[in-house]
Amino acid sequence: MLTRILVVDDEPDLELMITQKFRKQIREKELDFAFAHNGVAALQVLQANPEIDVVLTDINMPEMDGLTLLAKINEAYPMLKTVIVSAYGDMKNIRTALNHGAFDFVTKPIEFQDLEITLKKSITEAHNLKQAAQERDRLVALQRELEVAATIQKSIVPQTFPPFPERREFALHAQMIPAREVGGDFYDFFLIDDHRLGFVIGDVSGKGVPAALFMAVSKTLLKATALKGGAPHECLQQVNRILCLESVDEMFVTVFYGILDVASGEISCCNGGHNRPFVTRRDGRVEMLTGNEGLMLGLVGHWEYHSSQINLTPGDSLILYTDGVTEAMDHDQNQFTEDRLAECLQGGNHAALPEMINRVVSCVRAFAGGAPQTDDLTVLALRYTA
Incomplete structure (x- = not known):
């Protein structure tokens, strides 16, 4: 890795001495030196060469001394490491420089073995600092990406409940709890006409902004197609x-x-590789839907899907969910599973839909026992009331 060093000193012989002493490292492109004869010229070099890693500067120079230069470097170039060069007995200025951010010092007359050791330490520190800054920038960019994804995800799904307060034939409620790494869960519902209610739940592969954008495209495309009134398949x-x-x-x-x-109360439905919903009957029974289960969308363009039918009587509810529910894990990597979800739904058929969904969320969290949530957790509940 090439390291760039700026040497600031008003002694004309120092440039020749430096290039001679470090000629091997210069030839092998390990080190690259730039030179300036005072602080003003040094700042101009730094402005033109922002890739410089280390500054080696004398204290006593015309136009701008080393201590003033050090202060300006710390203000404008906080990632740089500065090594001060001063006379052997000038401990007052050396202490002042170290107190104001200099990384290390060497004394005149320069002992080149000592200088080489000091530069190696400074170079290592500069590289570590730059690497830490790059990691920080990557984390900040990732956090911004996740925030964008969360905003997309939250804005794309309905948030107002009840969504159709004037309709007495059915009730709807949904809840989505995004994971730290935002995925692509979504749900939606819409009146196709006065007699038909469309509803959908989905889960996009992947995480972050790409998944959120693909989710937005999928949901918009599906709703636009569904509103034409065709069969689910x-x-x-x-x-x-x-x-x-x-x-x-x-x-x-x-x-x-x-x-x-x-x-x-008849539901015509089609499953594109999604988790099978549950029906909670008015009499307390909990049933997992059976029937045709097609392939997830976006993989095989010529795949043929098939619709199936479910009959709901007044008081029955349909519970749809994503795999963030059934695949939620505890600290031992055990999954919540469909069986535990069925147990959680048992006996809750008379509860209001928000209460029923909150019960599911509580069951999942109690099972996880504080283990981190690794996937979005989404539940959509539809009750037939006519």
């Missing part, structure tokens, strides 16, 4: 074809899409 087939044409980096999305006939 027709909707997923069209969305899948488009995503396969447009998808990048092999991203995909799992989707469960259904249409509730609000007059009869």
Whole structure:
């Protein structure tokens, strides 16, 4: 790794001595030296060469002395390491320089073995400081990316409940708790016409901004297609074809899409590789849905999807969720599982939907026992009330 050093001294012989002493390192491109004869010239060199790592400067110089230069370097170039050169007996100035941020010092007449050791220490410290700064910048950029992803994710899903307060045939509630590493969970619901309610839950592969953007595209595309009124399998087939044409980096999305006939309680639905929902019956039974389970969307453009039917009677609820629920882990890497979710739902069919969802979240958190949440946790509940 090439290290660049600026030498600031008004003695004309020092440049020749430095280049002679370190000629091997210069030839092998380990070190590269720049020279200035006072503090003013040094600042001009630094401005033109921001890649300089270490400054070796005398204290007593015309126009601008080394202590003034040190103060300006600390203000404008805090990543630089400065080594002070001063007369052997000038301990007062040396102490002042060290107290004001100089990394080390050497005394005149310069002992080049001592200088080489001091420069090696300064170079190591400068490189470590730059590496730490780069790591910090990467973390800041990552945090900003996650904040952007969280904003996208939160803004794209409905937040107002009840969403259709004038409708008495059904009730809806949902909750999404993003993980620290934001993923691509989403949910949505919309009236296709006066008699049909569309609802969807999905989970995009990946994390961060790419997943959030792919989620936004998938959700928007699915809703726009669904509002045309076609059957669920027709909707997923069209969305899948488009995503396969447009998808990048092999991203995909799992989707469960259904249409509730609000007059009869019949649900026509299609599963695109998503977790199978549960039905909680009015009499207390909890059933996992069976039926056709298609491939996730965005992988195979010619995949054929199939719709199936569910019948809800008044008081029955459909519980949709993402794998952040069933795959939540405790400290021993045990998963929450579908069986535990079914147990959690047992007996909660008469509870209000917000209470039912809060119960699921509480069960997952109690199971995790404080283990970090590694995936978004999303639950959507639909109750037929007509």
